[in-house]
Amino acid sequence: MASTRHTERQWSAPASELRYRGIRPGYAVLHIATGGTIGIAAFVTLVTLVWLTLGLVPTVVGALVCGSLLLAVNSALSAVHRSRMRAFLGLHITAPSRVPSDRVLRRLRLVLTTATFWKALAYNAIVGLALFVIGVVLLAFLGAGLVCLTAPIFDTPVTLGSWGLSTQSPVTLGAVLIIGTALIVAVPPMARAVAYGDARIAIALLGRARTEELVQRVEHLAQARTGTVDAADAERRRIERDLHDGTQQRLTALAMNLGVARATLPDLTPSAQAALDQAHAEAKEALVELRGIVRGLHPAVLDDRGLDAALSGLAARSPIPVSLDVHVPQRLPRPIEAVAYFVVSEALTNVVKHSGASRAQVMARVADGRLHLRIVDDGAGGADPTTGTGLTGLRQRVASVDGELTVESPLGGPTVLEAWIPCGS
Amino acid sequence: MRVVIAEDSTLLREGLVRLLALDGIETVAAVDTAPALIDAVATLAPDLAVIDVRMPPGFSDEGIRAALEIRSRWPEVAVLILSQYVEERYAAELLSGSTRSVGYLLKDRVADVGEFLGAVRRVAAGGTALDPEVVAQLLVRRVGSPVDRLTPREHEVLSLMAQGLSNSGIATALVVSESAVAKHVNAIFAKLPLPETPTPHRRVLAVLGFLAAQKEAR
Numbered sequence: 001m002a003s004t005r006h007t008e009r010q011w012s013a014p015a016s017e018l019r020y021r022g023i024r025p026g027y028a029v030l031h032i033a034t035g036g037t038i039g040i041a042a043f044v045t046l047v048t049l050v051w052l053t054l055g056l057v058p059t060v061v062g063a064l065v066c067g068s069l070l071l072a073v074n075s076a077l078s079a080v081h082r083s084r085m086r087a088f089l090g091l092h093i094t095a096p097s098r099v100p101s102d103r104v105l106r107r108l109r110l111v112l113t114t115a116t117f118w119k120a121l122a123y124n125a126i127v128g129l130a131l132f133v134i135g136v137v138l139l140a141f142l143g144a145g146l147v148c149l150t151a152p153i154f155d156t157p158v159t160l161g162s163w164g165l166s167t168q169s170p171v172t173l174g175a176v177l178i179i180g181t182a183l184i185v186a187v188p189p190m191a192r193a194v195a196y197g198d199a200r201i202a203i204a205l206l207g208r209a210r211t212e213e214l215v216q217r218v219e220h221l222a223q224a225r226t227g228t229v230d231a232a233d234a235e236r237r238r239i240e241r242d243l244h245d246g247t248q249q250r251l252t253a254l255a256m257n258l259g260v261a262r263a264t265l266p267d268l269t270p271s272a273q274a275a276l277d278q279a280h281a282e283a284k285e286a287l288v289e290l291r292g293i294v295r296g297l298h299p300a301v302l303d304d305r306g307l308d309a310a311l312s313g314l315a316a317r318s319p320i321p322v323s324l325d326v327h328v329p330q331r332l333p334r335p336i337e338a339v340a341y342f343v344v345s346e347a348l349t350n351v352v353k354h355s356g357a358s359r360a361q362v363m364a365r366v367a368d369g370r371l372h373l374r375i376v377d378d379g380a381g382g383a384d385p386t387t388g389t390g391l392t393g394l395r396q397r398v399a400s401v402d403g404e405l406t407v408e409s410p411l412g413g414p415t416v417l418e419a420w421i422p423c424g425s
Numbered sequence: 426m427r428v429v430i431a432e433d434s435t436l437l438r439e440g441l442v443r444l445l446a447l448d449g450i451e452t453v454a455a456v457d458t459a460p461a462l463i464d465a466v467a468t469l470a471p472d473l474a475v476i477d478v479r480m481p482p483g484f485s486d487e488g489i490r491a492a493l494e495i496r497s498r499w500p501e502v503a504v505l506i507l508s509q510y511v512e513e514r515y516a517a518e519l520l521s522g523s524t525r526s527v528g529y530l531l532k533d534r535v536a537d538v539g540e541f542l543g544a545v546r547r548v549a550a551g552g553t554a555l556d557p558e559v560v561a562q563l564l565v566r567r568v569g570s571p572v573d574r575l576t577p578r579e580h581e582v583l584s585l586m587a588q589g590l591s592n593s594g595i596a597t598a599l600v601v602s603e604s605a606v607a608k609h610v611n612a613i614f615a616k617l618p619l620p621e622t623p624t625p626h627r628r629v630l631a632v633l634g635f636l637a638a639q640k641e642a643r
Contacts, residue, residue, distance in 0.1 A: 252509075260444060263539065283536065299510065301515075312514065313512060315565040325569075
């Protein structure tokens with residue numbers, strides 16, 4: 001959808017860019033001519049349909065059929081007018097979003113109670129009729145002008161109101177020619193002005209309301225962001241799986257074979273023995289490091305058993321005692337679990353690195369549709385939440401799922417890190 | 426001893442077969458999926474099944490589920506889980522019911538050949554082999570659990586107890602007198618609803634069983 005809109009904009013301007021000067025007179029005339037023609041037909045059709053609908057109210061089905069027909073005709077006319085704006089004025093008017101409902105009655109009620117329908121009806125019937133009248137007037141100007149200019153050829157007196165202007169006298173002939181020229185010259189600017197006014201009214205009556213446009217945009221952005229968050233999560237899972245199935249297995253096999261070599265190779269020279277011992281030790285170290293990295297990406301148990309189970313691993317691996325107080329009775333959406341795990345993991349890393357704490361407590365609760373995380377340590381405090389990439393990254397990750405993060409860390413402690421993450425349950 | 430191996434990485438599967446052969450342990454089947462493992466156990470009746478956790482097709486916890494099925498259908502078959510990660514939740518599931526003939530180790534441990542083969546023999550003989558990381562996770566303090574009522578020192582003692590150390594071993598590890606350890610042990614047994622058992626081994630099993638039950642209850 002985004003791409004079609006983009007291509008449309010390459011040859012038509014959005015509503016905010018409409019300029020009187022940008023309207024070409026020839027197109028303006030065509031614009032009014034088509035608008036007026038459609039307008040008079042639309043006026044007749046719509047008035048008839050409104051009367052029929054009202055008149056058929058006693059026969060419920062008849063009113064429903066006519067009413068539905070009215071809605072359909074009205075919205076089709078709106079579309080025709082919008083494409084007229086695009087064709088002659090290069091103006092792109094975004095259509096209001098459709099009322100979503102499959103049931104006739106419900107749809108009728110929704111449509112009739114929104115301003116969109118009534119505004120469009122006003123444009124299609126009343127403005128259309130006005131365009132027709134204006135079109136006729138402009139046509140009259142054009143016709144009168146042509147009559148004036150061609151009068152000398154046919155040699156007939158020109159009647160303007162009660163005056164008869166003869167083409168015989170040079171003075172009156174001059175007047176006739178001047179009046180004729182003026183009438184014709186006046187048509188293009190008038191047509192442009194009318195087209196401009198018509199376009200302005202159409203933007204207001206046939207376009208999308210500003211608030212609706214913003215609502216749509218916010219929805220669109222939220223969707224795009226959710227997509228980005230999901231994609232990042234999926235990417236982390238993929239990397240975790242690749243490392244688990246590939247590198248970790250190879251490294252394990254390597255360490256195992258080195259172990260077998262150590263256990264079975266007899267009578268090595270001291271230097272060969274030392275090299276083998278060191279290779280064995282390095283391989284085991286590398287395994288430990290790699291496991292730490294991979295688990296930080298996305299622990300598999302998070303998907304299999306949820307947040308509570310995954311936090312046990314974090315607490316057990318922490319070099320300082322961590323006490324858990326987790327009451328999350330149901331599984332949360334996966335991106336939420338991933339962010340929550342990341343928050344606790346980063347917070348505990350910070351505690352160990354910077355606070356000098358001797359113990360920490362992690363609390364997790366679900367209340368009012370939000371996951372509340374609270375990590376408290378008994379360290380020295382004084383953490384500045386505005387500096388440090390760790391906390392900034394944490395804040396961004398929490399914000400990516402519409403969450404909030406606060407850090408309180410008075411000098412002397414304790415440091416309290418809290419996060420609230422909407423989890424829709 | 427007859428062993429069935431379930432591991433989806435060819436490299437590791439073949440390595441394990443070689444490693445066990447070093448100690449004269451016979452691998453009667455080496456498979457790469459959980460259903461194939463169940464089939465092999467059903468038809469070959471091995472003494473021990475060595476099982477990877479993540480296997481095709483789902484690559485999540487197939488190994489744990491298969492191990493639980495084996496423990497309930499063929500209790501005489503010992504199971505040893507090997508995994509790149511250990512998780513207390515899986516340990517709790519494995520240990521609930523019985524702490525006999527079960528092992529749960531990080532795959533890293535296969536690098537230390539002697540210790541690993543010792544663990545294999547211990548599990549096959551009806552014992553328990555839990556990775557220190559598993560024990561640490563089982564011992565994580567939870568607000569409201571009896572474990573949370575222990576003092577830091579008692580917590581340390583319980584952790585060493587769960588790893589299978591005797592009172593004198595614990596005393597050496599913590600550089601305290603044996604009578605001090607005995608005092609802590611008494612305090613632990615008073616705070617946790619554990620039966621007093623005479624041998625260190627039975628004591629370990631009692632502790633692990635208790636911890637697993639705690640985790641399962643959540």
